[in-house]
Amino acid sequence: MITQTSWKDSFVKKRLEKQLPNEIPLFPKRQCVSLVIVREFDSTAVLTTEGQTLDVELVRCGRKNKDLISRVLLQKRKQIAPERRTGRAFNRDLGWGEKCAYMEQMCGKCPDCLIYGFAATSGEGAQRSRVWTDSGFAIRSYEAMQRSITLNAISDTTRGGISGSAFAEREHIRPQVFFPTIETAVDVTPSEFMYILRNILATTRYGAESNRQGFVQNHVVAMLFSRGEVLSNLALTQGVYDRLLERKGENLNEFPLERSEVVEAVLDVLHEEARESYLPVEICAGEELQALLASVRDLWRSEEANEEWLRELENDHRAYLEKLSK
Amino acid sequence: MIELEDFLFFSSMEKGKVAETAPLLHNYALAYAMSWAVSPYYHEHQAPEYERHLQPLNHEGIYIFPASPVEVTHRLMQYNTTPEPFLMTRAQSLGYPNWGFIKCIRPGSRFETYALSYNPLSFPSRIRLGKWMSQARLEVEEVDPERGKGKHCPAMINVQDLPKIPTYFTSMYNVLPTRLVMGAEWENEVEGYWVGEVFLPEAVFWWR
Ligand SMILES: [Zn+2]
Numbered sequence: 001m002i003t004q005t006s007w008k009d010s011f012v013k014k015r016l017e018k019q020l021p022n023e024i025p026l027f028p029k030r031q032c033v034s035l036v037i038v039r040e041f042d043s044t045a046v047l048t049t050e051g052q053t054l055d056v057e058l059v060r061c062g063r064k065n066k067d068l069i070s071r072v073l074l075q076k077r078k079q080i081a082p083e084r085r086t087g088r089a090f091n092r093d094l095g096w097g098e099k100c101a102y103m104e105q106m107c108g109k110c111p112d113c114l115i116y117g118f119a120a121t122s123g124e125g126a127q128r129s130r131v132w133t134d135s136g137f138a139i140r141s142y143e144a145m146q147r148s149i150t151l152n153a154i155s156d157t158t159r160g161g162i163s164g165s166a167f168a169e170r171e172h173i174r175p176q177v178f179f180p181t182i183e184t185a186v187d188v189t190p191s192e193f194m195y196i197l198r199n200i201l202a203t204t205r206y207g208a209e210s211n212r213q214g215f216v217q218n219h220v221v222a223m224l225f226s227r228g229e230v231l232s233n234l235a236l237t238q239g240v241y242d243r244l245l246e247r248k249g250e251n252l253n254e255f256p257l258e259r260s261e262v263v264e265a266v267l268d269v270l271h272e273e274a275r276e277s278y279l280p281v282e283i284c285a286g287e288e289l290q291a292l293l294a295s296v297r298d299l300w301r302s303e304e305a306n307e308e309w310l311r312e313l314e315n316d317h318r319a320y321l322e323k324l325s326k
Numbered sequence: 327m328i329e330l331e332d333f334l335f336f337s338s339m340e341k342g343k344v345a346e347t348a349p350l351l352h353n354y355a356l357a358y359a360m361s362w363a364v365s366p367y368y369h370e371h372q373a374p375e376y377e378r379h380l381q382p383l384n385h386e387g388i389y390i391f392p393a394s395p396v397e398v399t400h401r402l403m404q405y406n407t408t409p410e411p412f413l414m415t416r417a418q419s420l421g422y423p424n425w426g427f428i429k430c431i432r433p434g435s436r437f438e439t440y441a442l443s444y445n446p447l448s449f450p451s452r453i454r455l456g457k458w459m460s461q462a463r464l465e466v467e468e469v470d471p472e473r474g475k476g477k478h479c480p481a482m483i484n485v486q487d488l489p490k491i492p493t494y495f496t497s498m499y500n501v502l503p504t505r506l507v508m509g510a511e512w513e514n515e516v517e518g519y520w521v522g523e524v525f526l527p528e529a530v531f532w533w534r
Contacts, residue, residue, distance in 0.1 A: 027367070028364060057433065058432075060434065126369045127368045127369075128369075130367065229450075230452075232332065233331075233332070233461075277451070278451070324368055
């Protein structure tokens with residue numbers, strides 16, 4: 001049996017239409033869809049702002065545990081910049097925004113400019129970003145990660161990689177470090193949401209020297225539908241820490257974390273937040289999310305459906321630019 | 327009470343290669359952050375229109391004071407030659423150096439402010455602030471302010487919004503779009519509100 005995949009009738013579009021506007025509004029309406037992503041570093045990564053040391057910040061462990069710990073940071077621009085680059089490469093393939101030079105001469109017309117925002121170089125015109133993010137915080141303390149680094153140091157030296165000196169160790173984080181993060185798309189159309197989702201799922205390298213390292217798997221673990229933001233990355237990480245500490249006790253700092261336990265803890269935190277929220281929050285996770293992601297996969301694999309989606313994206317933007325020029 | 331859950335940056339002063347963030351939250355920025363005042367997604371001219379956007383709030387009898395620091399710590403961050411989106415506007419308009427430092431406010435820092443309203447007011451539980459649209463958490467407590475007169479206000483206030491300019495103040499912050507002062511004192515008593523031990527002067531958005 002051959003089923004015809006189309007964008008218009010896809011499960012994902014139907015689900016998004018329930019929450020998102022069908023045209024880009026001129027003023028904020030705060031119709032939010034948040035993507036909850038567990039970013040898993042599969043290889044070493046250089047997460048430094050500048051210089052030699054890892055970017056760390058002193059924050060509270062959890063929301064129940066108020067002790068202070070140093071956490072490795074994944075600054076918000078380090079998440080968004082590579083994802084925008086992915087999108088811009090995709091645009092060039094499609095012949096969109098060919099004259100658009102990131103940060104230098106932004107065109108103000110391509111999906112990247114209109115969704116993630118831009119400011120015109122020569123004088124006038126600025127569009128605010130409709131994608132909101134926070135800095136990401138690793139779950140365990142920097143010291144705990146350092147401990148697992150020492151455990152792994154032998155294999156690195158035999159590979160002829162990092163020498164194992166304290167100096168070099170500090171520059172990198174090791175595989176299996178998780179950053180629970182949320183990207184919230186605000187007042188985007190379903191076709192725009194797909195563009196953002198594509199950028200997240202197709203980006204695999206983050207951090208400095210990302211051609212050689214910084215391989216990241218972005219696991220989408222939930223989508224939240226709401227009229228405002230539900231929680232920040234820091235609050236999410238702190239909630240996850242509390243739960244993992246309850247379950248594992250002091251072992252939390254001894255061994256690398258498993259992805260499945262991180263995901264489970266993330267979902268627990270989201271459900272608790274949704275219960276406590278004054279405004280309704282719908283959580284799409286588990287089977288519903290899998291069905292939705294399967295529908296996304298079908299869509300991108302079908303040439304016709306893909307074209308249909310991109311035509312709609314183009315139309316959404318054309319309509320918005322026309323509204324602006326009035 | 328407003329608690330930052332990310333690094334906050336807005337440029338309040340530039341000293342050589344360092345762009346600093348003053349330990350305060352401007353009340354106009356707060357009115358937008360709460361979604362009480364709205365501005366469009368697209369700005370044709372990059373000049374904000376505070377007066378026009380805030381005027382409707384005066385009609386509704388809503389006012390929010392600037393937020394004073396309760397516990398604020400700073401952190402210095404370096405940025406390099408890679409052009410970063412968050413510096414974009416300034417970089418281009420002011421010929422920003424292509425490397426330098428940003429003194430931002432760290433997550434966990436807390437501020438306190440007061441909002442006045444005749445009718446019950448709704449607050450979002452989370453807001454976004456500053457150049458980086460950093461997330462912050464709100465904790466709201468309802469109080470019954472008493473009308474009265476006073477001569478001294480310990481909280482951060484916006485001179486632009488006051489019918490009576492204070493005679494003295496302990497600190498002044500020259501931030502955009504209007505300057506803010508703390509520890510204001512008036513020679514003669516002025517109208518205002520008492521919230522417990524704290525006196526707040528009568529204030530309206532963009533009075534002057
Ligand atoms: Zn563009």
